[in-house]
Amino acid sequence: MILLNESRTRRRRLGVVAACAGLLATLLSAVPAAATPDPGDGPAVEREVSRSAQAEVAEAIADGEIPGQDEIVHSANIQHIANVPKDVLPGTNTDLAFQGRYAFSGNYDGFRVFDISNPKAPKTVSQVLCPGSQNDISVSGDLLFLSTDSSRSDSSCNSTTQPATEKSSWEGMKVFDISDKANPKYVAAVETACGSHTHTLVPERKNVYVYVSSYSPNAAYPDCQPPHDGISVIKVPRKAPEKAAIVNFPVLFPGEGADGGGNPGGPANPGVSKTTGCHDITVLPDKDLAAGACMGDGILFSIEDPENPKIIDQVQDNVNFAFWHSATFNQKANKVVFTDELGGGGAATCTAEIGPDKGADGIYDIVGKGDKRKLVFRSYFKIDRPQAPTEVCVAHNGSLIPVKGKDIMVQAWYQGGVSVWDFTDSAHPTEIAYFERGPVNTERLTTAGPWSAYYYNGYIYSNDIAKGFDVLKINDRRTDPAKYVRLPELNVQTQPDYFD
Template identity: 40%
Template sequence: MTRKSRPRAGLRGLAAIAAVTLGLTLVGTTVTAADEVDPRIGLGAGITDAEIAISNMELLSTQGKPEGFFNPASLGSLAFANSDIAFSGDRAFVGNFHGFQVYDVSDPAAPVLEKAFVCPGGQGDLSVYGDLLFMSVEETRGRIDCATGPTPDSTTRFRGVRIFDISDLDNIVQLPGVQTCAGSHTHSLLVPPGDDPESVFIYNSGTAGIRSAAELAGCNGNSSLTDPTTTNFAIQVIEVPLDAPETASVVNNSRIFSVCGDNSCLDDYADGALNGLPGSGRQPTYPADSDRAPGGQSRSQASRCHDITLYPEIGLGAGACQGWGLLLDISDPANPKRIHAVEDYNFAYWHSATFNNDGTKVIFTDEWGGGTGARCRATDPVNWGANALFDIVDTAEGKKMEWASYYKLPVPQTSQENCVAHNGSLVPVPGRDIMVQAWYQGGTSVFDFTDTQNPTEIAFFDRGPNSATQLITGGHWSTYWYNGEMFGSEIARGFDSFALTASAQMSDNEIAAAKEIQFEEVNVQGQAQYAHAPSFAVVRSYVDQAERAGTLTGDALEEVREHLATAEKLLDSGKPNKRAVQAQFDNAIRKAGDNTAVVDAARALWESVR
């Protein structure tokens, strides 16, 4: 169902903002939009009373920002912007340029704020591991002591990755952390595969100005391709010993941009080998009949990475590195190596990346305009500020990325809405590749990219602009799936929770199977692999997909479902006749015919219960 919602009267303008929280009234009377008009077009504006449009998902809750995390005189102020999210147990940790917030999300329809911890410094990108919280700090206003003032000098400034002991939320303790030359715009947490690692690793990406060596020893802003001491053309690998996290330090200034893709060609730097990924500025234009036309906008030079997604179970990382997309070998966590790189003449600024679950595909985002510009207008090309989908293929030279298509939010937004591809994660539906993704003031879009050449939207949520007359930065920074629901960090407004609802594109069984995947922790840029245990929801998901594809229809479809229902009823009876149960599975498998996914899932389920 697609609908618009007009909020109830109540909070109108800044004067109505509560003293304790940024209150929001966003659920109201529903009116059905005409089928031929996307309900996201023409939504009414307002920070506390914007209209919403929603399709195939449900807004469960909106939590306004707590006291101290918004400026009543400037609700779009980036100094108080909500940013990225990390999850652990029943908690969501919401980053903010001014610190972080901790919500109990055990009831996704009613999150409870447990802690609002003030610690300014910009970005606020978060990761969690056990009792440790890691936080990116980029701006020069960040203080070592987390205080709000005065403005720090070289002896009191913190720029890098903060580390907190969060074992007691009532007594959060900041550990020394790791100062870096360009601060930390984003970071990615790598937890080595296996039980009880001795250390975890952080890949740090700093994109701001580089400090002088007088402020932090070893810093060097030289962009020379022959100076191996430069901070440019590298990322920092930080090792955090888990028995002594206070001793965390940079263990590798990793030269993933070099000609050889790592630090092994140090001796060649005198010959200009520091950057093997040259090129910047305006791009050549593809022919008009090319799938990747028109091209032509300015592209950033690749000297640092914006964001890196690490997938330890498959030994790969994907670096979104300004002008290039990188595929990394991370099998040795402290020594990543670039194994392939791609450029795209429609991409201005490679921003982030997401693998599919089996590591055969990767999606890169383009943050054209830096996230603060309106880049989803009707006049903007559909392949600018979009996702680029690549298949990862095995070749004689190793793994390579092959471009497949673009996906962009499939509805125009206004000139008053900052909108561009941003952060998202996988929705773990068996047999499909599905992603939920934030688009700033374009809202949230859920899309299927199982066929990388034909990605298709299946659900969305959108609010009207913050203002009807000017662009006030806001919207969803990140929207992630976590243990059965979706959670969005809203830059100006607060914290949203959502549920997927059944539709022609997504069945109840598929949603139920996705909810069976449960993680103890989720740091999206430290991507974790999932595997579905045999269940009736999984089998029925494949049945629904076969019906949708038209490969299982009519009497055969109904009989498969009936046999599965009977088998489940027998098993639930307490003392099932195993022979009778097997007969039902055998009959379901026989009727499924050539639908291999259904047959394999049914057999796996029978083996697990026999």
Template identity: 55%
Template sequence: MTSDNVTHVANVPKTAPFDGEDDVNTDLAFQENYAYVGNFGGFAIYDISDPTEPKAVSQVACPGQQNDVTIHGDLLILSIDEPRGGPECDSGSGDRSWEGLRIFDVADKASPRYVGAVQTDCGSHTHTMVPSEESLYVYVSSPGPEPESQTCAPPHELLQIVEVPLDSPESARIAAKPNLFPELGSSDYSSGCHDITAYPEKDLAAAACFGDGVLLDIADPVDPKVIQRISDKQNFQIWHSATFNNDATKVVFGDELGGGTQPTCDRNTPRTKGADAVYDLVDGQLQLRGYFKIPREQQGEENCVAHNGSLIPVPGKDIMVQSWYQGGVSIWDFTDSANPKEIGYFERGPFESGALAGSWSAYYYNGYIYSSDIQEGLDVLEIDDPLTDPAKQVKMDDFNVQTQKSY
């Protein structure tokens, strides 16, 4: 099922060894004519020089949840949020004493090479790159603490910052663990962030920290400062992710009600829950304007909630594409912050086995929408609509959704 203005251009199914129901496809990153797709079993590289016929270039077996992926130059970084026996790909679950970031050299796309790793407290659920001339700073987001865990003892800060020297990535290390809210003190209870989106050109970052949204000044990338902390206890359960509009006058925060496993896109769930909240940034402060949720009711067996998305680069407009698990892929316009509306969509309907399924991430890159489907593999979509057509003139050399660049 799809709207008239969206075409399903291509699909590349998951292949062994990443083709089981537990081999969950996760996040996406792009560089030139390549797409990088994370999977609980490792990661894959696709040649997308012809988006209508993507071709698998390589798969690297390197198990670990989440295996969210970013790319910078020849360096690929994976987030591991699962205690493993060690940093190497073949370490197994073993004594479960390690989790964090893994680093690969992907200069040879057909044969990526493991470079090293950095252990981080409570692992890395997601990560965000903040590049500089000599180093790549990586903001690590992870939940915790877990008092009985070997890898996640209390206290646990909201943010850990890893420095990856570009000329010696094997020497990457933790550079800082800033205490963003010293007034809260240490706690044995859950802390940390789920996702952070940096906008280095604007010296800003927006952090979705489970129970709160946080606006940060990152002029000094290893010493971020809190500008504002907001909450919405009536509507938001899990502050999951954040997206700035192009001129950084708005932030969209998403609520992953039910953790992605529940059917929250139904008539029994309020339209303001499991949704997106649109905030205007006025005089340096976030002000709530409106909410968006897909208007199509999903069936009781379909896990559906707001998940990963990105801007569609339309000058003068604020338009996003976003994944909604089994709710599919939604394209929506929030130019009017108080009255956002859907303008296109793609969805498959219920996954037949009832397993966790649907679109994990949906991003726009150089004229096409790429969706990492948990069970079905890599989808390529095209939207043909007067509102989004100007985006086809915008060309990007690379794209990591948590590191925004202006267009």
């Protein structure tokens, strides 16, 4: 393990050889893999890179310009205090949720419950086998919610993959009772159009509303017809979750014809995903506000009536954004950070050739009041540690670190690792800490690294796609005040008011 006092600033040629083979051109013309149907529930397929790129990686490791294979490096203000490898669920690790002394880890094969009462030694409480990518996960009270975004033979946890062209295929939301964390019980299933790639909870006292994000309709899919430009809203009674049902499908991008509204993508906007739904939504229930990352569009909308969300503003970036992936509000709700999943989570996009703007986070100020609020672009942020051409690196899931008067967040970047950065000055964001591993593979392009990195009750928890569950502790005067903020529950996409 290597500790560095600050982020590496030495620039290198790494990534240029791979780009010369056409990587950049490919990224600019491609869009992320379709959400429906998923090709299966196994790990991502590795792809070999050129011999010149392999030699470049070996040279960079030998020169100490990048970490060695699986070698851990981090800034001096972060400690790596625990790792729990994957166990009986071998699939891709995905999102995280938290409740009390428990962490809930999604996996393409199901989910895992950890006891994190001692963050230095997390213990497995239970593991539930229930395949169905991508198993995005949330919790509320005694209920756990799991997204299924691959076509299955039925809604059971014993289902098998089945083509989306068959009417009997199933995709959607699953609901579990977790009153006994050691023995979760499957209690409800709701089929949703085009499945459930991600979901977001809007909790109430008696009910939980679930906003289901899905996309990529196709005329050949009976349950996923174009234009689809909306979200499914599910109402789940807390005391009778078996009665969960869809109560609305609000169209967020109205338009004429089969293509609907939203960003048309290419050829009008080369390299930009066509909007056919949303990828992820973050809500601020205390402020009746939500931000949607919707493929080719970023949106701000009101959830004052949770069954009927209303668009306030809509923005596009047809120069540097390829796929609007996720959103994070600051505490004051006057900024939104949108992430760009350039390459669809399957490409080496943190290279010198791709540069600092493409595949970056976009920081937007929210200006104005009420229904006249606007999203105004201020700057980009991207990690400044170029990765190897064998490392899939992309802006991914993160959360606020609750510091009053400051805008600081932690974020996962796949094999780019975990980054802690400050965007208090919207126009000049800066990284203040990081943690990463060296390439998982030095000869083949491989999907690995942190899918999600979230701050919860004094620690950073990271769900590594390949390496398992990591626990980090940051010791920095800029983030120290966050140690005193305690939450009973955290679903990052249901953003709390940390200082209420």
